[in-house]
Amino acid sequence: MPRRMIYGLIALVLVAVATALPLRTLPNGSRTDLDAISAATKKKKTTAPVSKQKVTVNAPKVPANDVDDAIHQRVAGQIDAARRAISAKNWQQARETLEPLLGVVRSSNQRERIDELLAKVDAEGEIRLQKANTLYTEKKYEQALKGYRAVATIFGQRKAAHEAQAALDKAENDPVVASAFKASKAQAMADQIQAIITTDLAAQKLPAPATQPASESDGDGPTIDAALRFDYLKKLQSEPRQNALKLLEMLATLYPDTPAGKQAASDMALVKADKDLQQQMAADQNESRAKQILTVAGNYEKAGMDKIALGKYQEFLKLYPARPEAADVAKRVEALKTKLGQ
Numbered sequence: 001m002p003r004r005m006i007y008g009l010i011a012l013v014l015v016a017v018a019t020a021l022p023l024r025t026l027p028n029g030s031r032t033d034l035d036a037i038s039a040a041t042k043k044k045k046t047t048a049p050v051s052k053q054k055v056t057v058n059a060p061k062v063p064a065n066d067v068d069d070a071i072h073q074r075v076a077g078q079i080d081a082a083r084r085a086i087s088a089k090n091w092q093q094a095r096e097t098l099e100p101l102l103g104v105v106r107s108s109n110q111r112e113r114i115d116e117l118l119a120k121v122d123a124e125g126e127i128r129l130q131k132a133n134t135l136y137t138e139k140k141y142e143q144a145l146k147g148y149r150a151v152a153t154i155f156g157q158r159k160a161a162h163e164a165q166a167a168l169d170k171a172e173n174d175p176v177v178a179s180a181f182k183a184s185k186a187q188a189m190a191d192q193i194q195a196i197i198t199t200d201l202a203a204q205k206l207p208a209p210a211t212q213p214a215s216e217s218d219g220d221g222p223t224i225d226a227a228l229r230f231d232y233l234k235k236l237q238s239e240p241r242q243n244a245l246k247l248l249e250m251l252a253t254l255y256p257d258t259p260a261g262k263q264a265a266s267d268m269a270l271v272k273a274d275k276d277l278q279q280q281m282a283a284d285q286n287e288s289r290a291k292q293i294l295t296v297a298g299n300y301e302k303a304g305m306d307k308i309a310l311g312k313y314q315e316f317l318k319l320y321p322a323r324p325e326a327a328d329v330a331k332r333v334e335a336l337k338t339k340l341g342q
Helices: 003-020 034-047 064-087 091-103 108-137 141-154 159-172 175-203 226-235 238-254 259-273 275-302 306-319 326-340
Strands: 023-025 031-033
Touching: 064 091, 064 108, 091 108, 091 141, 108 141, 108 159, 141 159, 141 175, 175 226, 175 238, 175 259, 226 238, 226 259, 238 259, 238 275, 259 275, 275 306, 275 326, 306 326
Parallel strands: none
Antiparallel strands: 023 031
């Protein structure tokens, strides 16, 4: 058989075999056996990344009994703290410790102990409230209102506190109480004047001022006899007298309708009518002003502010040329002028 024919037959066999095999085009354009493609696909699927899943870890639950025990122990500690506060008569601390426990306590025994301690707090609140009511009835308004305020603050939302706040609101809008307050403040100022007189007379070793008993005055204790106060004012030394007279004038101005204010006005009328005392008061004012100028001048000089200090020293010499300090001040003036090149 010719060689050319043999080659032709071989070509036909190869074409027949190729045609019999199932072919598929791959994404890259090549063609391959379907079984190979299937195997490759299976292999690809087995090597695909596994999707991530959120893992939830549940914390172990605390047994209910353990929770109850923790609350019980905490409440027990707070009850002990409140008992100590009551023993120390710190009623506000005791109340503030006990009241929050009412919402968390689970033991009936502990609840009874809390109620027992709060009953002691309430009893103290009632006692203080009754004292304030008694003071109010006795027209000791300032002390009464002070008591009401204390009860309202210390006992918070307890019954006594609510009653105290109601009494406080009523009293503060009562014109009678307002008048009493003014009288009380006026008397307090009069007591200051009395303290100045008593202290200065003692410092001068003069006899103590005559007093009248509390029952005859508006104060809580013996007060200087009003008829003699003006005489004692004249015996005071310069500075105490100035302080006493300033208070006396304020008392007469601020509280003219009170007993103490009326007496102060009477004393001030005597002061203004006494020529000798007026001259002494003028001398007192000059003394005070002179000392003030020298003090200010000295402070400026110490601070290195020589020009201002010089001006103050010159002011002193102009106002008080005859005072004993004038000679020394004149020397300071010359020294500062030399220093400043004047």
